[in-house]
Amino acid sequence: METALQGIEHAYERSGKGLVLTVSYSPAYFDRFDEDLPESVALPAPKALAPFEDPELDTPDAVVHLASNTAQVVLGAEESLKGNKSTLNGVEQPDTALTDVFEIVDRRTGFVGDGLPAENAGDAEGVPADKVPEDAPLFMGFKSGFKKNQASEDRVTIQSGPFAGGTTQHISKLQLNLNQWYNQDDRWQREAKMFCPYHAENDVIEGTGDNLGTSSKIDDCKPVDETAREMGVVGHSQKSAAARENDTPIILRRDFNSTDGGQAGLHFLALQRGIGDFEKTRKAMNGTDVSKQSAVGQRNNNGILQYIRTERRGNYLVPPRSLRALPPAQPATNAQEVTDASS
Numbered sequence: 386m387e388t389a390l391q392g393i394e395h396a397y398e399r400s401g402k403g404l405v406l407t408v409s410y411s412p413a414y415f416d417r418f419d420e421d422l423p424e425s426v427a428l429p430a431p432k433a434l435a436p437f438e439d440p441e442l443d444t445p446d447a448v449v450h451l452a453s454n455t456a457q458v459v460l461g462a463e464e465s466l467k468g469n470k471s472t473l474n475g476v477e478q479p480d481t482a483l484t485d486v487f488e489i490v491d492r493r494t495g496f497v498g499d500g501l502p503a504e505n506a507g508d509a510e511g512v513p514a515d516k517v518p519e520d521a522p523l524f525m526g527f528k529s530g531f532k533k534n535q536a537s538e539d540r541v542t543i544q545s546g547p548f549a550g551g552t553t554q555h556i557s558k559l560q561l562n563l564n565q566w567y568n569q570d571d572r573w574q575r576e577a578k579m580f581c582p583y584h585a586e587n588d589v590i591e592g593t594g595d596n597l598g599t600s601s602k603i604d605d606c607k608p609v610d611e612t613a614r615e616m617g618v619v620g621h622s623q624k625s626a627a628a629r630e631n632d633t634p635i636i637l638r639r640d641f642n643s644t645d646g647g648q649a650g651l652h653f654l655a656l657q658r659g660i661g662d663f664e665k666t667r668k669a670m671n672g673t674d675v676s677k678q679s680a681v682g683q684r685n686n687n688g689i690l691q692y693i694r695t696e697r698r699g700n701y702l703v704p705p706r707s708l709r710a711l712p713p714a715q716p717a718t719n720a721q722e723v724t725d726a727s728s
């Protein structure tokens with residue numbers, strides 16, 4: 386497995402221009418071992434995370450995530466991992482394939498970046514093609530993943546034990562229904578529901594939100610319960626920010642849109658030190674308390690909940706590089722401890 390992975394790594398530089406990849410393993414994989422995972426790894430099985438969802442729970446052994454700024458690079462790397470290429474980008478490939486040890490049970494594809502959603506909207510149901518802004522990086526029309534609204538890599542890194550230097554990954558598959566988002570809701574509502582009503586009232590966001598710079602300016606929003614009481618609508622970012630620690634988000638989002646199965650969707654991939662950090666953030670996004678105490682509904686006027694349906698959820702451990710090929714649940718040698726969160 387390590388040889389197969391190195392084959393594609395030798396073909397491209399490790400960057401967006403080339404290829405970036407992770408390999409991760411599910412609780413179902415680690416269940417194969419007699420020993421439990423060390424306590425320093427928080428990797429429960431996936432479960433439903435809202436009272437109104439009933440997702441399929443994923444149990445593949447492993448996930449390989451390939452990403453690049455160039456589509457041909459991920460497609461080529463995939464073929465090489467399947468043993469279908471003798472050379473990749475002019476670099477000779479090993480005789481070993483990932484498919485010598487794994488059977489492919491699922492394949493998810495997607496894109497994120499200015500203009501790509503509008504370009505791909507015609508391939509999918511659930512999104513009015515002519516309404517997605519030409520320059521939007523995501524189907525819902527706004528920029529996401531502002532630098533200051535993401536956890537740092539240090540914050541999501543496992544700090545101790547044999548898997549120190551690794552992280553955990555949650556991957557959900559969300560179906561998007563954007564007909565109402567674009568056809569019935571107006572710009573004010575979209576800004577209020579995605580960010581917060583304060584942003585909509587004060588014209589904080591221009592276009593897709595590039596004018597915001599490195600932060601979604603969510604600190605300017607009023608408290609969630611006050612917004613709910615006064616406006617009857619609360620924003621997605623405003624609610625999700627309630628999960629922050631030390632005024633910083635605790636998950637690192639790497640989500641991207643998709644037209645898999647001819648349906649507009651979003652593969653929500655998030656990295657965090659333990660799966661509990663994801664569950665806490667998702668709970669904040671549910672806004673359950675506020676819906677009980679105000680006119681805000683369980684899903685209506687409650688951020689973007691009305692427009693997304695969680696179809697699948699999966700949890701994974703991304704081991705440090707030294708353990709990325711078929712790790713045991715209790716590796717014998719300690720990987721180097723991460724001593725200082727800021728180092």
Ligand code: HEM
Nearest residue numbers: 525527528529530531534601622625626634651666667670
């Ligand atoms: C279709 C699905 C989604 C879309 C289009 C979306 C979009 C956005 C946008 C535009 C922002 C504000 C800009 C930013 O801070 O980067 C944001 C913030 C955020 N979202 Fe989402 N999001 C989606 C789903 C989710 C899910 C499933 C979660 C997981 C719980 C999540 C967690 C967060 C967090 C933690 C923030 C930052 C809050 C903070 O500043 O502390 N989002 N999202």
